Amino acid sequence: MDKFFSQTNCDRCGGSLIEGRTMSMFNEECICLNCKEKETKHPDYQKAQDADIAEIKKGNYNFGGIGMKNKVFSDERIKEALAQFKQMQMEGDLKFCPRCGEQRMRDVPTHNCLSRQADVYVCEVCGAEEAIYAMNGNPLPLEYWHYTGLMEMSQAPTDHKQVD
Secondary structure (H helix, E strand, O other): OOHHHHOOEOOOOOOEOOOOEEEOOOOOOEEEHHHHHHHOOOOOHHHHHHHHHHHHHOOOOOOOOOOOOOOOOOHHHHHHHHHHHHHHHHOOOOOOOOOOOOOOOOOOHHHOEEOOOOOOEEOHHHHHHHHHHHHHOOOOOHHHOHHHHHHHOOOOOOOHHHOO
16 A cells, blocks of 8 residues: 555654645645645745646656745754754654655664764665765755755744654
8 A cells, every 4th residue: 555545644744644634745745734734835835736737737647746945044044953953863752854854764863874964864865865966066955855844834843742
């Protein structure tokens, strides 16, 4: 069965999907209806919808979305927030990767990859991807990180009790 139908928590906020789920317009995240409501207020929402419709008209029913670029925070502010996120990682309470949003972090934070772009741990997949991008001199900008999108929508966890 597809992960979309079997998962129990929102990819974005970690909340329950018991009340309903939908696919993000920006990426392939399975999100709760609360996150969807907040997503519709994103400045690029119409652009994401238009791109999705254009791809469907071309016959592409597996479009990955345009990505969610943050338009609010500076790199310095994002790095400050990620430093706070790392503190919560070290407490062992956050299991999702701040870069991709997937829940594939190892239980011991230091057994994950230390990001090359910010002082925070990322999953192995993102760590490998960062290494490749670094070799090419083309890192993924912080404003495209999953956690930055949460910051923009005011859903970034501020304490460990908000994320299951």
